[in-house]
Amino acid sequence: ETGVTQSPTHLIKTRGQQVTLRCSSQSGHNTVSWYQQALGQGPQFIFQYYREEENGRGNFPPRFSGLQFPNYSSELNVNALELDDSALYLCATNQGGGRGANVLTFGAGSRLTVL
Amino acid sequence: DQQVKQNSPSLSVQEGRISILNCDYTNSMFDYFLWYKKYPAEGPTFLISISSIKDKNEDGRFTVFLNKSAKHLSLHIVPSQPGDSAVYFCAASAQTGANNLFFGTGTRLTVIP
Numbered sequence: 001e002t003g004v005t006q007s008p009t010h011l012i013k014t015r016g017q018q019v020t021l022r023c024s025s026q027s028g029h030n031t032v033s034w035y036q037q038a039l040g041q042g043p044q045f046i047f048q049y050y051r052e053e054e055n056g057r058g059n060f061p062p063r064f065s066g067l068q069f070p071n072y073s074s075e076l077n078v079n080a081l082e083l084d085d086s087a088l089y090l091c092a093t094n095q096g097g098g099r100g101a102n103v104l105t106f107g108a109g110s111r112l113t114v115l
Numbered sequence: 116d117q118q119v120k121q122n123s124p125s126l127s128v129q130e131g132r133i134s135i136l137n138c139d140y141t142n143s144m145f146d147y148f149l150w151y152k153k154y155p156a157e158g159p160t161f162l163i164s165i166s167s168i169k170d171k172n173e174d175g176r177f178t179v180f181l182n183k184s185a186k187h188l189s190l191h192i193v194p195s196q197p198g199d200s201a202v203y204f205c206a207a208s209a210q211t212g213a214n215n216l217f218f219g220t221g222t223r224l225t226v227i228p
Contacts, residue, residue: 004158033214042119042204042218043159056215090158094214103149104214106158 004029004107006091012113018079021110023091025072032074033104034066035090043090049074078112086114118142119207121219129227134192136222138205141186145207149216150179150190153202162203163190195226 005024013019025032031050035043045058049068063079072093078085088111092104120139128134136150146167151159165172165179165188172179178191192199202223206216 031214035218040220042121042206042220043216044218045215048214058215092158092214103161103164104216106151106160108156108158 004091004093004105006089006107006110008110009108010111010113012115013081014115015081015083017081017114018077019081019112021076021078021089021091021112023074023076023093023107025074025093026105029093029095029105030072031094032068032072033092033094034074034076035092035106036060037088037090037109038084039087046076081114083114086112088112117220118145119205119217119219121203121205121222123222124220125223125225127225127227128195130197131194134190134195134199134224134226136190136192136203136205136224138188138190138219139186140188140207140217142207142209142217143186144209145217146210147208148179148181148188149206149208150177151204151206151218152199153204153221159204192224195224197226197228200224200226 007022033048034046037043046060048056052068065077067075088109090109091107149164150162152162153159163174163177181188202221204221205219
């Protein structure tokens with residue numbers, strides 16, 4: 001059982017740039033969710049992917065987008081970076097597409113700093 | 116608009132004593148509640164959960180109590196151990212098992228040996 005791994009662990013970008021964050025799913029988990037955790041706040045739901053399609057989204061603009069691949073790994077893409085996008089981005093995986101009494105397994109996160 | 120609130124940013128407890136972490140919520144549609152623990156440089160780890168059809172759930176040293184009328188839940192850790200020192204997040208969802216969890220801002224627990 002490999003757990004959820006995220007890359008990169010830290011990165012620095014400038015305003016207006018684009019960033020791609022990656023996540024590999026825990027073995028057997030077919031659903032991936034992404035969360036943003038700003039400093040001093042709790043994680044906030046961005047969106048969820050199941051069977052390679054987005055099937056749930058929080059209150060985030062379209063410049064936040066994602067992909068899920070056949071092996072259940074995932075990417076989070078953020079375009080036109082803003083200073084407020086500086087945060088820890090957490091990937092979480094589980095089974096079942098968000099139905100049933102599931103529990104999320106989180107990765108350690110990617111810390112993004114936007115200057 | 117913070118739908119899940121943890122009003123105590125930190126809590127210190129002596130080893131062996133009880134730790135009580137509190138959480139309040141505003142959305143009456145929430146029907147599933149979870150506690151996650153987070154160590155530095157690690158992702159949150161699931162600790163215990165409770166469905167709205169129950170008022171108590173116990174797992175070893177950890178017990179979660181839910182008071183739906185007060186929209187309040189609490190996590191009790193007895194006895195507290197130094198390894199319990201971490202940030203604890205309360206989370207809620209409006210659909211049992213949904214991945215769209217609403218998190219509180221966390222409470223940092225320090226257990227003093």
